Amino acid sequence: MAIFEETKKIHAKYSDKPLYNNLLENSMTNTNNAIPLTNVANTYSVTPIETIGSVGTQANTNYLMRKTDTVVSNYAYVTYGVDTVIYSSGSFREVVSVNSGTAFVLPGGSGSYTWANGYQTASKASSTTVSFRAAGNLEYKVNRSISSGFSAAGFSLTATSGNTHTYRKFHQISHTFSLY
Numbered sequence: 662m663a664i665f666e667e668t669k670k671i672h673a674k675y676s677d678k679p680l681y682n683n684l685l686e687n688s689m690t691n692t693n694n695a696i697p698l699t700n701v702a703n704t705y706s707v708t709p710i711e712t713i714g715s716v717g718t719q720a721n722t723n724y725l726m727r728k729t730d731t732v733v734s735n736y737a738y739v740t741y742g743v744d745t746v747i748y749s750s751g752s753f754r755e756v757v758s759v760n761s762g763t764a765f766v767l768p769g770g771s772g773s774y775t776w777a778n779g780y781q782t783a784s785k786a787s788s789t790t791v792s793f794r795a796a797g798n799l800e801y802k803v804n805r806s807i808s809s810g811f812s813a814a815g816f817s818l819t820a821t822s823g824n825t826h827t828y829r830k831f832h833q834i835s836h837t838f839s840l841y
Contacts, residue, residue: 721748721757726791726838732799732830733814736807737770739799741834743783745791754840755788766795766834772803772825781834789841795834802827 727742744763748755764783768774781795800819801811808826812818816828 720750721746723747725763726793728793728836728838730834732768732832733770733801733810733816736772736803736810737768737774737799737801737814739766739768739776739832739834741766741781741793741795741836742838743791743793745838747840756785756791756840759783759785759791764793764795766797768799768801770801771807772801774802775800779831786837789839791838793834793836793838797832798829799832800827800829 729740744760746757764781768776777798779796783793786792811828816830819829820827
């Protein structure tokens with residue numbers, strides 16, 4: 662059920678953004694009003710989403726830049742990104758703007774997981790780069806059999822209930838998306 666709680670939070674944060682709603686409509690079929698977290702995560706891509714305006718071969722296009730980092734090999738990862746507007750003409754590309762309000766961090770992997778935000782922000786660093794920064798707490802509830810991987814990755818054991826171990830870690834993200 663934690664997945665649906667996280668999905669509700671994500672949907673509440675982005676549901677008033679036209680680009681998010683276009684992505685959901687174009688990427689999912691017959692969801693019966695349920696939006697699985699995996700589908701939300703998969704809607705973010707580095708491919709063009711929407712052409713805003715064009716003249717000949719020149720166009721401003723919305724891009725959702727994203728990256729996935731492994732936190733615990735084979736068991737835990739975070740995907741993060743932001744909506745940007747890119748100007749493109751032939752092989753030339755330039756960052757026009759960054760919608761910092763769309764910056765997101767989504768955990769994934771084994772067991773149940775949450776991301777408690779400290780902050781997440783993105784900004785235009787140069788004409789060809791976008792700076793992304795985030796910090797927050799990752800929490801994973803996993804089966805005891807895979808818990809040693811979390812200890813090795815710097816997570817702290819915070820609770821044990823039967824065969825389930827709960828691990829937490831303060832996690833920082835610092836990444837520069839580049840057009841070239």
